[in-house]
Amino acid sequence: xxxxxxxxxxxxxxxxxxxxxxxxxxxxxxxxxxxxxxxxxxxxxxxxxxxxxxxxxxxxxxxxxxxxxxxxxxxxxxxxxxxxxxxxxxxxxxxxxxxxxxxxxxxxxxxxxxxxxxxxxxxxxxxxxxxxxxxxxxxxxxxxxxxxxxxxxxxxxxxxxxxxxxxxxxxxxxxxxxxxxxxxxxxxxxxxxxxxxxxxxxxxxxxxxxxxxxxxxxxxxxxxxxxxxxxxxxxxxxxxxxx
Amino acid sequence: xxxxxxxxxxxxxxxxxxxxxxxxxxxxxxxxxxxxxxxxxxxxxxxxxxxxxxxxxxxxxxxxxxxxxxxxxxxxxxxxxxxxxxxxxxxxxxxxxxxxxxxxxxxxxxxxxxxxxxxxxxxxxxxxxxxxxxxxxxxxxxxxxxxxxxxxxxxxxxxxxxxxxxxxxxxxxxxxxxxxxxxxxxxxxxxxxxxxxxxxxxxxxxxxxxxxxxxxxxxxxxxxxxxxxx
Numbered sequence: 001x002x003x004x005x006x007x008x009x010x011x012x013x014x015x016x017x018x019x020x021x022x023x024x025x026x027x028x029x030x031x032x033x034x035x036x037x038x039x040x041x042x043x044x045x046x047x048x049x050x051x052x053x054x055x056x057x058x059x060x061x062x063x064x065x066x067x068x069x070x071x072x073x074x075x076x077x078x079x080x081x082x083x084x085x086x087x088x089x090x091x092x093x094x095x096x097x098x099x100x101x102x103x104x105x106x107x108x109x110x111x112x113x114x115x116x117x118x119x120x121x122x123x124x125x126x127x128x129x130x131x132x133x134x135x136x137x138x139x140x141x142x143x144x145x146x147x148x149x150x151x152x153x154x155x156x157x158x159x160x161x162x163x164x165x166x167x168x169x170x171x172x173x174x175x176x177x178x179x180x181x182x183x184x185x186x187x188x189x190x191x192x193x194x195x196x197x198x199x200x201x202x203x204x205x206x207x208x209x210x211x212x213x214x215x216x217x218x219x220x221x222x223x224x225x226x227x228x229x230x231x232x233x234x235x236x237x238x239x240x241x242x243x
Numbered sequence: 244x245x246x247x248x249x250x251x252x253x254x255x256x257x258x259x260x261x262x263x264x265x266x267x268x269x270x271x272x273x274x275x276x277x278x279x280x281x282x283x284x285x286x287x288x289x290x291x292x293x294x295x296x297x298x299x300x301x302x303x304x305x306x307x308x309x310x311x312x313x314x315x316x317x318x319x320x321x322x323x324x325x326x327x328x329x330x331x332x333x334x335x336x337x338x339x340x341x342x343x344x345x346x347x348x349x350x351x352x353x354x355x356x357x358x359x360x361x362x363x364x365x366x367x368x369x370x371x372x373x374x375x376x377x378x379x380x381x382x383x384x385x386x387x388x389x390x391x392x393x394x395x396x397x398x399x400x401x402x403x404x405x406x407x408x409x410x411x412x413x414x415x416x417x418x419x420x421x422x423x424x425x426x427x428x429x430x431x432x433x434x435x436x437x438x439x440x441x442x443x444x445x446x447x448x449x450x451x452x453x454x455x456x457x458x459x460x461x462x463x464x465x466x467x468x469x470x471x472x473x
Contacts, residue, residue: 003326074455076413079427079448086440174310181312185419192315205322212315220310 009204010211021198025208028194029215035112035190036177042116043176047123052153054128065124072121077182081114085186111183111190119176126168130161163234170227177219191215249439253446256433264429265450271346271415271425276358276408278351283358284393290363301359308356313417320349321421342423346415354411361403365396402466409458413451426450 010022018024054065072080085106089097103109134157142152162169181192189197195212199205253260289301308316324345325337332338340348369392377387397404416427424432427447434443 070456071452074413074452074459075448076416076427076451078416078419079444079451082431082444083448087444090441178310178312181314182417184314192312192318195315196318199318199322209315209319209322213311213319216311216315217307 003206005207006204007207009202009207012202014198015201021202021208022211024194024198025191025211025215028189028191028212029219031108031188032177032180032190032192033219035108035115035180035183035188036173038112039116039119039180040173040176042113043119043123043172046117046120048127048158050120050124051127051131052158054124055131056149065128069121069124072118077115077118077179078185080118081110081182081186084114085110107183107186107188110186111180111188115176115179115183118179119172122172122175123169126165126172127161130165131157133164134160163236166227166231166234170224173227174220174223177223178216248442250442250446252433252437252439252442256429256437259433260426260429264424264426267343267424268412268415268426271343271350271418272408272412274347275350275354275415276404276411278347279354279358279411280362280404282351282355283360284362286355286359287362287366288388290359291366305356305359308353313353313414314420316353317346317349317417317420320352321345324348342418342421346418346421346423350411350415354407357407358404361400361407362396364403365400366392368399369395398469401469402462405462405465406459409455409462412458413455416451 010025011020013019014021014024016024018027050065050068053061054069056062075083089100091097092100100106138156138160139152142156147155180188180190183190184193184196187193191212195208198208202208286301286305289297290305292298324340328334328338328340329336373391373395374387377391378384382390415425418425419428419431422428430443430447434440
């Protein structure tokens with residue numbers, strides 16, 4: 001292979017004047033984590049609401065849940081980001097559209113909200129599956145104790161459902177982190193974006209992508225380990241996941 | 244607000260969008276799903292083979308691929324494939340690889356990791372008695388896989404495999420990062436040429452939405468039919 005390897009490239013100054021190439025990648029890493037965390041919070045909040053709606057006895061509620069999930073699941077994430085980024089400001093009233101376009105950090109907010117809503121549909125499906133996997137007796141017992149629907153979800157169904165779906169939620173969180181890379185298309189300089197920029201400035205393709213790959217692997221290991229601790233911490237004895 | 248929009252741009256670029264863009268997207272989806280299924284099955288067989296080393300290698304490959312964003316993998320292969328080609332053919336310079344072959348190789352290698360997990364679950368769902376009965380009948384390992392285990396595993400997993408193919412169909416839009424003319428790429432090129440971002444992106448979203456909805460409805464129907472048989 002006639003490729004000039006140069007691993008010292010990471011310690012050479014980048015053309016942006018923000019330090020070395022390694023600093024560039026690290027700032028990308030920080031942005032990936034920031035975007036993913038915000039997106040994950042959005043995904044959890046909206047996913048939980050929609051997931052609960054899907055399990056309610058009301059037909060209207062479960063239809064809303066169904067429509068929401070279908071809407072966000074049947075379009076590529078890339079297209080959804082384009083809709084939020086390019087299309088939404090044009091369809092809003094003039095003043096609001098202008099405000100959106102002039103927002104500082106627009107790619108960051110678009111990416112966090114876009115990825116968050118995209119993932120919320122998946123969280124909703126998982127949560128609905130978790131709630132409906134509970135024995136029917138739990139809901140009935142809660143009702144028999146005089147708990148309202150809200151109370152039975154808050155104190156009986158949801159605490160169990162979240163514990164059950166913790167492992168799939170872990171992989172959804174990992175997906176959220178990976179999906180932030182799609183935001184490179186709307187100009188967000190997250191980890192993949194910075195690796196690409198480094199490749200364009202320095203022509204050291206494989207070093208740049210190797211570094212990004214290693215960083216993604218590290219994030220993965222950290223998340224998986226943390227979630228395993230969390231699983232053990234919230235486990236209830238007497239269940240399969242318990243101690 | 245819709246008064247300034249010009250949806251005629253869709254009619255004017257219809258041929259470009261569908262004959263060029265959508266053909267690329269659908270061909271890439273179909274060939275990647277096929278290739279991913281073949282390699283994925285091989286990886287699943289490696290993992291379940293009982294040879295420690297083979298299993299470890301396959302497991303590492305799957306975990307590795309699954310922890311990387313697709314966009315990064317697309318970049319990796321885009322730059323790596325010419326060098327691999329050079330190494331394979333012994334040429335003196337990195338060989339030229341077209342946009343289609345480059346993305347096809349990327350998606351086959353990437354999806355193989357995901358398809359292998361599905362096929363592994365499918366193979367493990369077959370009761371132990373089946374391969375035991377096959378070997379009692381004198382079938383070799385290859386024969387028992389070919390005639391007994393894999394057909395059933397494939398059949399049981401068909402809805403999941405098809406759902407993964409719908410995801411793959413949506414994911415092919417990411418070749419946008421290489422400025423390839425897939426369906427979204429075509430829509431985006433027209434959008435930028437004519438300054439019609441809103442119309443084209445809304446239309447692209449609608450097309451993806453309709454195709455995915457119809458396809459996943461079909462998968463649900465199929466699932467209902469298959470589950471009655473068992």
